[in-house]
Amino acid sequence: MRISKKARGVASIAAALMLVAGLTACSDASGDLAEQYRNGDGKGYIAADFAVHEYKPGEQPPAIAYSGTLDDGKDVSNKTYSGKVTVVNFWWAACAPCRQEAPILEKTAQQFAGQDVAFLGVNTYDQAGTAQSFAKEFGITYPSIMDVDTKSVTAAFADVVPLSATPSTVVLDKDGRPTARIVGAIPDASILGALIKTALGES
Incomplete structure (x- = not known):
């Protein structure tokens, strides 16, 4: 089944929102490191577990x-x-x-x-x-x-x-x-x- 460009776009936006939500959840215990992660300076050690x-x-x-x-x-x-x-x-x-x-x-x-x-x-x-x-x-x-x-x-x-x-x-x-x-x-x-x-x- 072929997926339309519009559907692919919606999926990409949803994935991006999930990523942001995940980083936000991590920030409760490591707020300053999450910010460093977003800044790309290599100090933001973020993982799910x-x-x-x-x-x-x-x-x-x-x-x-x-x-x-x-x-x-x-x-x-x-x-x-x-x-x-x-x-x-x-x-x-x-x-x-x-x-x-x-x-x-x-x-x-x-x-x-x-x-x-x-x-x-x-x-x-x-x-x-x-x-x-x-x-x-x-x-x-x-x-x-x-x-x-x-x-x-x-x-x-x-x-x-x-x-x-x-x-x-x-x-x-x-x-x-x-x-x-x-x-x-x-x-x-x-x-x-x-x-x-x-x-x-x-x-």
Whole structure:
């Protein structure tokens, strides 16, 4: 069946409106990045299954204080990572998007090894043995706080990411203030890498 030029034109307009609507939906959690995407400057990381928000200078939330126990029994807190850009990732082992992004997180951690950058997982559901098995399976070299019992670390970040949003990732500057958040699975290491470089003052 042949489609008339008029019908094709209507279809094209409808597709364009759907695209605009999609970008508008993303802008709720990443408004400034959506605008950058439209401007074509390469910083607008927009996808259907995740949302990124970068805090503008002067608009960052206060430094986040937290403490917890790692899967190996050691105690850590925000003071442990003082002076470093810290990537805090909320996850649990059977979460499919968490498994999807695990190699991306480790790849990025290796990329910034030896720099003033630290990675810290926050496991919101599992016990230590499960978390350690996950780390072994995916070759994860950075530690994770076990937050299933107290939920204190999750609560400490509640003003930055939704309590029920897993996975989520927050980038903290060297003073512990959030510079960016990602709600949903990270689709590519370059996205997280760019946010880390911004927090380091490299871009």
